[in-house]
Amino acid sequence: MNSAQTKLPWRETLYHPIPQHPRRLDSRTFYSVETKGARMNTSKPNEDKSSPRPAVVRVRGAESGDSGLGQYGKQRKKQSDSALPQDLRQMSVSGQGGPNSSEEKKLGQPQNVTKSGGGLASVARLIKLGRCKNVVVVTGAGISTASGIPDFRTPGTGLYANLEAYNVPYPEAIFNVDYFSNDPQPFFSLAKVLYPGSHRPNYIHYFIRMLHHKGLLLRLYTQNIDGLEKLCGIPDEKLVEAHGSFATASCHLCYTSYPAEEAKRAIMNGDIPTCTFCAATVKPDVVFFGEDLPQKYFLHTKDFPKADLLVIMGTSLQIEPFASLVNTVRSTVPRLLLNRHAVGPFLRVPMRRGDHTELGDLENTVRRFAEMLGWNDDIVELMKSHEQEHVPTLVSGRSETGGSDCDESDSETDSKCSASSCPRN
Numbered sequence: 001m002n003s004a005q006t007k008l009p010w011r012e013t014l015y016h017p018i019p020q021h022p023r024r025l026d027s028r029t030f031y032s033v034e035t036k037g038a039r040m041n042t043s044k045p046n047e048d049k050s051s052p053r054p055a056v057v058r059v060r061g062a063e064s065g066d067s068g069l070g071q072y073g074k075q076r077k078k079q080s081d082s083a084l085p086q087d088l089r090q091m092s093v094s095g096q097g098g099p100n101s102s103e104e105k106k107l108g109q110p111q112n113v114t115k116s117g118g119g120l121a122s123v124a125r126l127i128k129l130g131r132c133k134n135v136v137v138v139t140g141a142g143i144s145t146a147s148g149i150p151d152f153r154t155p156g157t158g159l160y161a162n163l164e165a166y167n168v169p170y171p172e173a174i175f176n177v178d179y180f181s182n183d184p185q186p187f188f189s190l191a192k193v194l195y196p197g198s199h200r201p202n203y204i205h206y207f208i209r210m211l212h213h214k215g216l217l218l219r220l221y222t223q224n225i226d227g228l229e230k231l232c233g234i235p236d237e238k239l240v241e242a243h244g245s246f247a248t249a250s251c252h253l254c255y256t257s258y259p260a261e262e263a264k265r266a267i268m269n270g271d272i273p274t275c276t277f278c279a280a281t282v283k284p285d286v287v288f289f290g291e292d293l294p295q296k297y298f299l300h301t302k303d304f305p306k307a308d309l310l311v312i313m314g315t316s317l318q319i320e321p322f323a324s325l326v327n328t329v330r331s332t333v334p335r336l337l338l339n340r341h342a343v344g345p346f347l348r349v350p351m352r353r354g355d356h357t358e359l360g361d362l363e364n365t366v367r368r369f370a371e372m373l374g375w376n377d378d379i380v381e382l383m384k385s386h387e388q389e390h391v392p393t394l395v396s397g398r399s400e401t402g403g404s405d406c407d408e409s410d411s412e413t414d415s416k417c418s419a420s421s422c423p424r425n
């Protein structure tokens with residue numbers, strides 16, 4: 001990580017392509033966004049050029065080696081929506097249910113991705129032939145719905161459809177740092193649901209761990225903040241939690257760090273943890289809109305060009321800059337989307353050569369994929385032993401920061417967590 005930090009001095013700030021002044025949305029509304037990344041996909045085969053641009057603007061702190069910190073960390077410049085990149089103005093946002101942008105209207109739901117087109121079997125064949133040894137996996141909230149954690153956008157069950165519980169004027173407010181500054185309660189209510197400790201990894205998480213066990217996983221890039229990837233035993237060096245995690249906490253204004261367990265205790269008790277230095281509200285280091293992504297995210301500049309298979313699971317690819325990552329593998333690299341709906345570049349007709357989709361319930365799909373690969377028994381066994389030995393104690397609360405059970409690695413391939421990342425060190 002250190003070398004990545006020193007060699008890659010860029011910053012990327014999390015954003016959702018929404019209008020500058022988002023209108024109030026009723027609870028049934030969800031966004032459908034035409035991303036620039038999707039357009040770039042066909043016109044710019046060179047992955048470096050199509051990489052998400054270092055967007056932004058704001059200096060953030062905790063991990064940065066920039067000067068001017070003082071012993072309490074860098075003062076943060078307050079970020080408003082107006083700092084969102086110019087690109088956002090080119091993006092269209094639709095209202096009630098379904099595609100609305102001109103391109104999406106034109107494209108609609110591509111006919112060749114609405115049912116199983118044999119893509120799963122094709123990719124399984126490639127893996128079995130040994131043609132995929134550097135697999136990059138990109139995930140979102142859809143891999144954790146089988147663990148009982150709602151995603152954002154699934155109509156009916158997604159968090160955006162149940163906003164009354166959080167009392168926010170528009171969905172993204174929950175993760176808006178300016179909104180949080182004024183009223184942290186909506187996020188803290190949601191945090192109670194998402195805090196690691198009450199949910200278990202499911203078959204999909206263990207499938208990804210099995211990819212690692214087989215020596216095929218180059219890296220898992222997750223947008224999730226539920227900690228289930230760590231909990232299922234995927235080692236820290238194989239994991240990029242692109243939108244941060246609950247494992248650490250800090251002041252949202254001055255970035256002074258704060259004990260994660262204390263922050264969790266306060267939030268769970270309905271209290272507001274406050275910074276010991278400036279008395280502003282402390283928040284878990286989950287990345288909010290307008291905040292920079294962790295330095296580890298920049299491993300993508302090395303990983304994606306090296307990937308020989310990209311598997312995308314359970315994400316609507318609506319949040320930037322993460323969503324555009326999928327366009328940065330080489331144009332010859334197969335991409336497999338496992339999701340309930342086609343999203344992002346997989347909405348295009350015709351799809352890029354080497355693109356495959358398998359639409360439907362993710363857990364079912366992944367089980368079928370594992371069967372094709374001949375891994376199902378291994379995964380079931382791994383789940384059983386890991387659950388019995390490790391997950392109950394973690395889920396019942398011994399691991400308050402949601403850290404992984406780092407000593408537990410299942411093979412020479414499942415390497416140990418690094419000393420710095422292990423919460424017990």
Ligand code: CNA
Nearest residue numbers: 140141142144151152153224225226314315316340361362
């Ligand atoms: P999203 O926008 O809600 O998209 C989820 C996608 O997964 C949708 O396309 C769904 O159709 C699909 N999906 C959901 N369940 C299933 C299923 N069982 N089978 C197949 N497909 C399914 O969420 P994204 O991850 O794309 O958005 C990124 C946000 C969500 C990140 O910033 C996260 O921090 C945030 N988030 C995380 C969690 C979590 O950590 N578990 C939960 C909710 C939101």
